[in-house]
Amino acid sequence: MFMGTDKFREIVNDVDSDGGSFSEFSDSDTCKVNSPFSSSEEEEVVLPEPGRGTKRICRALPKRVNTDIELGWKERIHMVQEPAFSSVPGINKIFQITQNSSPWDIFEIFFSPEIFKLIQKETNRYAKQKSTKRSKRALCHPNLYLHCGIVSLQGIKFFVIIIHMSVLRKSSLQDYWSLHPIIHTPYATSVGMSWDRFHALLTVFHLNNNDAKAGRGQPGYDPLFKIWPVIDTLITKFQDIYTQENN
Numbered sequence: 001m002f003m004g005t006d007k008f009r010e011i012v013n014d015v016d017s018d019g020g021s022f023s024e025f026s027d028s029d030t031c032k033v034n035s036p037f038s039s040s041e042e043e044e045v046v047l048p049e050p051g052r053g054t055k056r057i058c059r060a061l062p063k064r065v066n067t068d069i070e071l072g073w074k075e076r077i078h079m080v081q082e083p084a085f086s087s088v089p090g091i092n093k094i095f096q097i098t099q100n101s102s103p104w105d106i107f108e109i110f111f112s113p114e115i116f117k118l119i120q121k122e123t124n125r126y127a128k129q130k131s132t133k134r135s136k137r138a139l140c141h142p143n144l145y146l147h148c149g150i151v152s153l154q155g156i157k158f159f160v161i162i163i164h165m166s167v168l169r170k171s172s173l174q175d176y177w178s179l180h181p182i183i184h185t186p187y188a189t190s191v192g193m194s195w196d197r198f199h200a201l202l203t204v205f206h207l208n209n210n211d212a213k214a215g216r217g218q219p220g221y222d223p224l225f226k227i228w229p230v231i232d233t234l235i236t237k238f239q240d241i242y243t244q245e246n247n
Contacts, residue, residue: 085246087243088243089243089244089245089246090242090243091241091242092240092241092242095109095241097109097241109237109241110234111159112233112237114233115230116156118229118230118233119155119205119206119207120155122206122208122209122229123155123201123204123205123206125209126204126205126206126210127204129210129211130204154193154197157191157192157193158193158198158201158202158205160191161176161188161191161193161198164187164188164191168185168187170183171183173195173199174199176188176195177189177194177195177198206226207226207227207229208225208226208227208228208229210226213225
């Protein structure tokens with residue numbers, strides 16, 4: 001359909017309902033386009049308006065990040081001289097660990113006589129503290145209060161039974177000494193420690209002095225206080241026995 005000149009002029013000069021027209025947008029109203037090389041924080045956005053053509057609006061843009069050159073950064077490569085690795089990685093030869101070493105040989109390296117002396121000292125200390133306080137709730141059997149102390153050989157037997165329990169699981173600790181045919185296993189009794197003796201040592205077993213422990217919420221409180229002596233000893237052993245490789 002042919003559009004006459006008058007009709008075309010009417011469309012071009014169409015006036016908005018509020019009295020405005022396209023002529024109200026002058027060049028001075030045009031927003032600047034943001035450029036990475038300019039400091040402008042605005043962008044020109046042209047949005048269509050139904051029945052009214054288009055309208056230019058401005059919206060804020062995030063601030064531009066300065067380039068490395070503007071910040072004064074320069075690229076310089078510094079050569080770092082690594083210290084020479086002179087250690088011999090692997091197991092320290094003074095411990096004489098070979099393929100023929102037994103599990104007991106390895107156990108003795110980590111749980112040395114020093115650790116068992118510590119266990120003996122702190123366990124006897126705690127047993128004495130409990131017997132001195134004369135608590136109404138007896139940790140040891142009444143007839144075993146005088147025998148709650150531990151000696152080095154008994155400490156080894158105690159640990160041997162603990163390791164055995166980790167390999168063979170039963171419903172209760174006392175079942176390891178049970179003579180019932182269904183659950184009987186002879187190992188715990190063959191070690192040479194009765195159930196009463198084992199239970200007495202288990203109830204007073206300690207690795208640190210409780211009198212030196214800071215209470216919860218007090219300065220110096222450490223939740224690992226009771227086992228730190230053994231942790232420190234084992235860490236030293238680990239560092240002495242094995243040397244790591246370079247890097």
